[in-house]
Amino acid sequence: MDKWIKGGLVVLRDRTARMDIGIQDGKIAVLTEGEPVRQELPYGKSNGGSVFRSVPAVDGVELDVSGWIVMPGMVDAHVHLNEPGLGHWEGFVSGSSALAAGGCTTYIDMPLNGIPPTVTVQALEQKLALANGASAIDFALWGGLVPGNLDELSALAEAGVAGFKAFMSDPGGEGEGIFRNVDELTLLRGMQLISRTGKVLAIHAEDEVSVRRLAELAIAEGRTKARDFIASRTAEAEAKAVRKAIELAEISGCRLHFVHISSAQSIQLIQNAKARGIDVSAETCPHYLVLTDEDAERVGPAAKCAPPLRSREELEALWTEVLAGNIDWVASDHSPCPTEMKSSENWFEAWGGISGAQHTLELMIDEGVNKRGLPLHRVAAMTSLTPAQRFGLHPRKGEIAVGADADFALIDLKQSYTVSEQTLLQRHKHSPYVGREIGCRVRMTILGGEIVYLAENGICTSGFGKWLRPM
Template identity: 55%
Template structure:
């Protein structure tokens, strides 16, 4: 496929002295087309000690390993800011080993693990240390950990900050996690006071924005009246519930100065409300997810509970409007919200009783590059911004991650834009092999993933690099 905007090759200014100082490279990726921050161009990439040391097309010495990327796009590895790997305690749902394997196979090189469904959830330093211990030596790619904002634990926020959480997560509707110590919904007092504390340490509060009073009443009415179908579930969580919660959180943020990040926004109107607040000077970002951009509520009858999530899938018209918001640059990032569970938790007689969460970690980059660029023609630079640069910038990782530039970690995804394929169950690496994307056409394919210069996934050989992922702390730049 011809790439619009591909520029003539050249050596990056000031490159020669850097090349001389570095000497022979560990790895050289040749003949690829690199997606840089502001342009797409043919360039070879020299890697030394896990970092990008050279960019150019002539004069790059032989590397100890040579990778021929002819015909491939070389993108910064995806930074997935919204992943639930469920350890400690629920590794039978998903664990660091299997979840990170799926991410690596999908071109993701760093992920931010959410506290929901860990037992205990990451709302204290002790729980944070348990999760960190569970991850060490068991992740194929790099990772950071969210802390949680829940009632009764306000005094734990600053200790969690000092321990190294990447930010904090709160639910404005019931999370529905397992056990009596499950992650709890935030009440308005805790939300307001928590924002004040989080603002004082300069970190970000991520919010699941749905109004509990609205969705609980609608859900109770539907259940009482025997309305338990997929369509009834969608109707019980309308867009207005998302908008009300966004409005309330922005109101608090404007008065506390707390930086907000809204996760999995499903509606164009929600994105627009956040964009308007940003123009008023509110420190806020917004993500959406591949499932809102590639699946619709009309597919639920065929896909079943594998496609159940909250907020739910929207209709085709709403999806097109959401793509308009993406194309206009109003969406800061796209994350998977990988929220897996055992298959028996999806296999329920009534849709309303099935676990709500989509297992999609492996497919995010392919879905967005395929649907966004291959089919819709969105620039690869814009897609890379949402998948890599903006997450790194927002969550304190930009000094080493998020773009292809000299000095950055060599976190790279080699993508074939001419390799459409049908996703099959046996190709999935996450623990429980259900996904709403099974049977769907992926319009591109990840051929290799490099994490800090090591090939951790190869399209032919599979997982190759061992579990050498490292914990990443927030690093303000």
């Protein structure tokens, strides 16, 4: 072996076990299994007492991670790194660094808000030129479905996009050539064309007529606070769009995915569609599982997103769906912008999007495992295996198994920390999680057998990530 990772509590597809991992040429070559670990016992404890170490010991090609959790590197299927054109909002260097600090080893970058958006092969090539040699971790790229680019869809699929993204509501932004939402006819025709490629179409599902009318009414009446914005984007508007997209997918045969679902009502609609044999999946985001409308009022526009944060009751209902296995995966929807774009007291004017690249895995473990008893292998499926399978990145990515890339997130369940601006690696340091205590921490991220992030040192290897063409 080139390297060994020894003594860790390794999260596999169906269980957690104490194992040693042998690495050869950047891939997992050997898994030497030890005693299975019972999740009801405190991690990091053996019959002889604590086995945690404050700093891993590196001796030649052996890395001792005794007592730490070894998770498969996260596959974040929904991030916005804003290049080309808006690298000052984030960019591949800073965005991928923040993702790596959160235990992510692969991400799929959305086709907006770059200028130009990734809706042509030429734009895809422009984005690739900027990402290669800049990303700290591996990446794939989304293409977009917008009015006027139907003739580009087949070429984008052949060029290697992981899937396509479309909006049923206005994504915002100004200027020519920006990403636009589709009308029903364009959406149906796009689905028909995408179905021929075998790719997945990801949908931002909010009914544009509903949200626009409620927003216009609120603004006209001078109601522009957090609660007013939230009230303008109802769970019913989300569900209405979900129903329509499912109807069109059933007509077209298109593989469908719903991004950032915020309500249990919509999840149930998607579950019903699955039961009818429709090829559909759904994600939610950490902010819908840990933040509420009360947090939006407390934090301010740094907590503005669409769909918006909802009530405590809705949050708990989403957790019920997670625990029941009805939500396929969790993604950050990291959507950054310069801090001044979040400074308006008018919530309808402030830019929408939550900067959350760094905390998806930690929040899912803290809120899911520590507080709700969700098994670690279920978290691994929702943060790595399922999105990797859906977008053709498995078996190379997504789980700890012989033959897979040696991608790992090493997590200390005994180390709590408080998120601060100083701990954030993203370009702009606003986040609704600043001040939040998280009851675990990513201590190390390994990509292809190489350490790319250490909590004590930050990013260790820059520009190491490679573009992944789906299989």
